[in-house]
Amino acid sequence: LTIDIAATEEWTRLLSLHARAPRIREQFARDPERARRFSVEAAGLFVDFSKNRIDDGVLRELIALAHRAGLDQARARMFAGEPVNATEDRAALHVALRDRSSRTYSARGAEISSLVRAELAKMERFCAHVHSDARGFRGDPLDTVVHIGIGGSDLGPRMAVDALKQYWLAGQRTLFVSNVDGRHLGDALASVDPARTLFIVASKTFSTLETVTNARAARDALIGRGASDRDVARQFAALTSNSRAAAEFGVAPDQVFSFWDWVGGRFSLWSVIGLPVALQIGFDVFAALQGGAAAMDRHFETAPAGANAPVLLALIGLWNRNFEGAAAHAILPYDQRLGELPAFLQQLEMESNGKRRRSDGAPVRVQTAPVVFGEPGTDCQHAFMQALHQGTDVISADFIVAALSDGELAGQHELLLANCLAQSEALMRGKTEDEARAELAAAGLSAAEVERLAPHQTFPGGRPSTTILMERLGPQTLGALIALYEHKVFCQGVLWGINPFDQWGVELGKALAKAIRPEISARGERKPAASRRDSSTNQLLDRINALRSRAE
Amino acid sequence: LTIDIAATEEWTRLLSLHARAPRIREQFARDPERARRFSVEAAGLFVDFSKNRIDDGVLRELIALAHRAGLDQARARMFAGEPVNATEDRAALHVALRDRSSRTYSARGAEISSLVRAELAKMERFCAHVHSDARGFRGDPLDTVVHIGIGGSDLGPRMAVDALKQYWLAGQRTLFVSNVDGRHLGDALASVDPARTLFIVASKTFSTLETVTNARAARDALIGRGASDRDVARQFAALTSNSRAAAEFGVAPDQVFSFWDWVGGRFSLWSVIGLPVALQIGFDVFAALQGGAAAMDRHFETAPAGANAPVLLALIGLWNRNFEGAAAHAILPYDQRLGELPAFLQQLEMESNGKRRRSDGAPVRVQTAPVVFGEPGTDCQHAFMQALHQGTDVISADFIVAALSDGELAGQHELLLANCLAQSEALMRGKTEDEARAELAAAGLSAAEVERLAPHQTFPGGRPSTTILMERLGPQTLGALIALYEHKVFCQGVLWGINPFDQWGVELGKALAKAIRPEISARGERKPAASRRDSSTNQLLDRINALRSRAE
Numbered sequence A, B: 001l002t003i004d005i006a007a008t009e010e011w012t013r014l015l016s017l018h019a020r021a022p023r024i025r026e027q028f029a030r031d032p033e034r035a036r037r038f039s040v041e042a043a044g045l046f047v048d049f050s051k052n053r054i055d056d057g058v059l060r061e062l063i064a065l066a067h068r069a070g071l072d073q074a075r076a077r078m079f080a081g082e083p084v085n086a087t088e089d090r091a092a093l094h095v096a097l098r099d100r101s102s103r104t105y106s107a108r109g110a111e112i113s114s115l116v117r118a119e120l121a122k123m124e125r126f127c128a129h130v131h132s133d134a135r136g137f138r139g140d141p142l143d144t145v146v147h148i149g150i151g152g153s154d155l156g157p158r159m160a161v162d163a164l165k166q167y168w169l170a171g172q173r174t175l176f177v178s179n180v181d182g183r184h185l186g187d188a189l190a191s192v193d194p195a196r197t198l199f200i201v202a203s204k205t206f207s208t209l210e211t212v213t214n215a216r217a218a219r220d221a222l223i224g225r226g227a228s229d230r231d232v233a234r235q236f237a238a239l240t241s242n243s244r245a246a247a248e249f250g251v252a253p254d255q256v257f258s259f260w261d262w263v264g265g266r267f268s269l270w271s272v273i274g275l276p277v278a279l280q281i282g283f284d285v286f287a288a289l290q291g292g293a294a295a296m297d298r299h300f301e302t303a304p305a306g307a308n309a310p311v312l313l314a315l316i317g318l319w320n321r322n323f324e325g326a327a328a329h330a331i332l333p334y335d336q337r338l339g340e341l342p343a344f345l346q347q348l349e350m351e352s353n354g355k356r357r358r359s360d361g362a363p364v365r366v367q368t369a370p371v372v373f374g375e376p377g378t379d380c381q382h383a384f385m386q387a388l389h390q391g392t393d394v395i396s397a398d399f400i401v402a403a404l405s406d407g408e409l410a411g412q413h414e415l416l417l418a419n420c421l422a423q424s425e426a427l428m429r430g431k432t433e434d435e436a437r438a439e440l441a442a443a444g445l446s447a448a449e450v451e452r453l454a455p456h457q458t459f460p461g462g463r464p465s466t467t468i469l470m471e472r473l474g475p476q477t478l479g480a481l482i483a484l485y486e487h488k489v490f491c492q493g494v495l496w497g498i499n500p501f502d503q504w505g506v507e508l509g510k511a512l513a514k515a516i517r518p519e520i521s522a523r524g525e526r527k528p529a530a531s532r533r534d535s536s537t538n539q540l541l542d543r544i545n546a547l548r549s550r551a552e
Helices: A009-019 A024-030 A056-068 A071-079 A113-131 A153-161 A182-190 A209-224 A229-235 A243-249 A271-280 A284-300 A308-323 A341-352 A385-390 A410-429 A433-442 A447-459 A474-496 A504-519 A535-550 B009-019 B025-031 B058-069 B069-079 B113-131 B155-163 B184-189 B209-222 B231-235 B242-251 B273-280 B284-304 B309-325 B341-353 B385-390 B411-427 B433-442 B447-457 B475-496 B504-520 B535-550
Strands: A041-042 A045-048 A144-148 A173-177 A197-202 A236-240 A254-259 A328-333 A369-372 A396-402 A465-470 B037-044 B046-048 B144-148 B173-177 B197-202 B236-240 B256-258 B326-333 B370-373 B396-402 B465-470
Touching: A009 A308, A024 A144, A024 B447, A041 A229, A041 A308, A041 A328, A045 A474, A045 B231, A045 B370, A045 B535, A056 A071, A056 A308, A056 A474, A071 A284, A071 A474, A113 A254, A113 A271, A113 A328, A113 B242, A113 B411, A144 A182, A144 A209, A153 A173, A153 A271, A153 A341, A153 A474, A173 A271, A182 A209, A182 B411, A197 A209, A197 A229, A197 A271, A197 A410, A197 B184, A209 A229, A209 B385, A209 B411, A229 A236, A236 A243, A236 A271, A236 B069, A243 A254, A243 A535, A254 B009, A254 B209, A271 A284, A271 B242, A284 A308, A284 A474, A308 A328, A308 A396, A308 A474, A308 B184, A308 B535, A328 A341, A341 A369, A341 A474, A341 B284, A341 B433, A369 B370, A385 B273, A385 B341, A396 A410, A410 A465, A410 B209, A447 B144, A447 B504, A465 A474, A465 B155, A465 B535, A474 B058, A474 B447, A504 A535, A504 B385, A504 B447, A535 B046, A535 B173, A535 B411, A535 B465, B025 B341, B037 B309, B046 B309, B046 B475, B058 B069, B058 B475, B069 B284, B069 B433, B113 B209, B144 B184, B144 B209, B155 B273, B155 B475, B173 B256, B184 B209, B197 B209, B197 B242, B209 B242, B231 B236, B231 B309, B242 B256, B242 B341, B242 B447, B256 B273, B256 B326, B284 B309, B284 B475, B309 B326, B309 B475, B326 B341, B326 B475, B341 B370, B385 B411, B396 B411, B396 B475, B411 B465, B465 B475
Parallel strands: A144 A173, A144 A197, A197 A236, A236 A254, A328 A369, A328 A396, A396 A465, B144 B173, B144 B197, B197 B236, B236 B256, B326 B370, B326 B396, B396 B465
Antiparallel strands: A041 A045, A045 A465, B037 B046, B046 B465
């Protein structure tokens, strides 16, 4: 039951509100209560939306639009395990994975909570085993994990392991291998002792090209170092819905961990896909990560739209995208440990909502997911922030920062905080040409110099941003933060009428790669030229094969 | 002498050509010679532009536009050391840094080539010293480098060290610290033996907040482990234009390496900023990297526009940005070792051309630098490629790949190549709804299922991309690749009338951070509420200070 939101009265009213919306700077000047009124608190996160070009009227219409699009019902359907992943006829129940209360969830009518509990309990036992009595083929403890997975089986765990470095178990380390480029696995193997390494193979279908290729190469390497098939069974674990394939690969059945068709890859961190995280930080801390997400789930499920952080984040995102015209959205964590968060959210938003068809097959008439990108602050200030401040396009941004840090050099945190606040202030405020002129004149420059430089020291301002503040980065706040964005993406899917849980757009390239693969020459071999494709692909193929044929 | 390109006849003609330009797929169907005609070879790189929506007429007008904008003269002025960085009245002579021929360069009339040679010779001797007889404060060899720098002093060396892993000297390693977040340096210090570590401090002014803060903390850590001031002098090197400040900091004068005001931060890899690269791969390999860039410089300086790779890359970029409407540009290296290239190019393009004023102060009337982002393939296919294939916006892309790889698992390279070719083929070709229907029907789906799924398996196609192919990733090809993009950015600056060598947009945030910094409470301290700012910044400051005051 998706609708064309652009055809609603709410949309028309939003267009007219947008046409006469004052600049953010003016709205702050008019209303001293603005910040308080446009902020919410949820699950340990304080979210300040006030540096976006919204006011009460805009927010009211945005919320009305959400109601019109059926957000309340859609949310209820998701929690109820109805097939909100309509094109694939599946539920989407990542919320069930992290709910450790007594609540029972069902996926399309079938109870799943006991499955979830059993699988997480199995995972917890396995963590205890690896941390105590598991041994590699030479009798060493397994203190190293090489996690082999790609996309949703990689970005979430990688991001969480990085983010929670503070909680790493002493002596334990984790390497992530995703790319089919042989140097990714090769470099990892060169830096670990295979005799102390647990290899985790994460693939829902156990058929993902990259993952299976790397898993086979890792198994060969282990055998090459003297491990037997029985050793392989013990030094490999699998995270998959296809336990048969994992067993055929050679993983011991009690080291195969399951998840289900109602867990989407990019929403799977909370399932057994979290195993490398639990091994690196301990199962208890992993459970706290789930707990943070569950707290956000409760908030999302119960808070009224006007005080609901994920709903508001979604609505502001839509406003910035469809009315302010922001084609890109920057994720700016002022936290070095959140360095992988932008890549994680890039997948979450762009793979979920980077679509042009509604669930019902009709074209979406407005623009959908923006390009999501980002780097940690303060590094971003020395890289691309120039374009956010003075570029020709409006690029929206989320600033993410913790009030407190830990570690020896925590004193430097004050500089980090000051910079984070200053950037959103500068983006919003800007600097007029008159202000620039006055400053330059006050600095003693000649009138000619003032005229020459003032245009370059002028900032348009009015660049929208949201700031997410937490006390500290820890498992609870990280869990809440991820769930906040997961639900934001879900809400935007509902608003645009998109199914955020499928990804048909990845299929065409896969099919074409399969066709091209046999035409690539092995090193030193020369295959005849292909001719069935466009002349560009043919020409590249010919050149590649010519270069490869010359190689020894 | 910048012009408003949007007011030229060429621009008007391009608009009308764009309005009737056939889809790329049709252009391939019409012209079997298309790929050959829209490809160039330069300095070991094969660049195929044919999967962009251009034809001879468009290219002719784009080249005419470049001439109209004075590209030939601007390029000549850059090589001649004239102040092409007009707002700062400086030359931009990164080409002089890597030219190891007998040619003599001058910056604003003053000969500089002998300075460059002397400084590089000093750097080469220092590399030999570190690799042989340099010792830390306990008598150990200095086999570890911690490089402290940010932005242009970080992204280039970090990317090059990663990319050239194949060439790493045995036993040598390099860590990069950029963020003022204390955990960046803290984590690095925790993973090195300070007694074997050379700390390199890279800051043009030796006053960059992050770099100086981290450098001081590193010095304190070294002294804390028992090093004397004399040891500090020997275990620190500085890369700076401000040798006095480096000496005051405590670096031995013969370990201070200079660069000059005609070297822009994001163009500085070729200067002494390349020291960590030279230490990690050896000075000879670093010289080969310079050589690759110099080969591209010769090509750029001499090739006619229609066969000039950087000029064409710039023109196609402008076409995609200003006519095709691509607000974002993806950098997709199908090479795990080029994982840092997107971040490097993000800075290069967005900080150089993310501007709205021409050099002469007039507003630019068209859109300038797009958002540049990317991740290595094949990972990108499992993350954000969904949006490139089926999103609502046109996002242009550069695919970068080597025909051959090295290492134990080089066999997997065939999969990487097949995927790289398949993605650009899929983006260009797309799949019509009729094609999708036919495939689904052929797969045996019911008519209802075919109707339901076909819209989701439809791809618009026509998504523009360029493929850059090299034989292998090595110092020469990497050098050529970086120089290709440097010159692309320069050309686009000329076309848009922008000075790509300044970055005024970073100043406002810096000034505001300086003002906020004293108002952030130290841990356990409570500062009075600020009141002079907008209520959002005030509120965030209050919350942060409240949280910090409660902490022990």
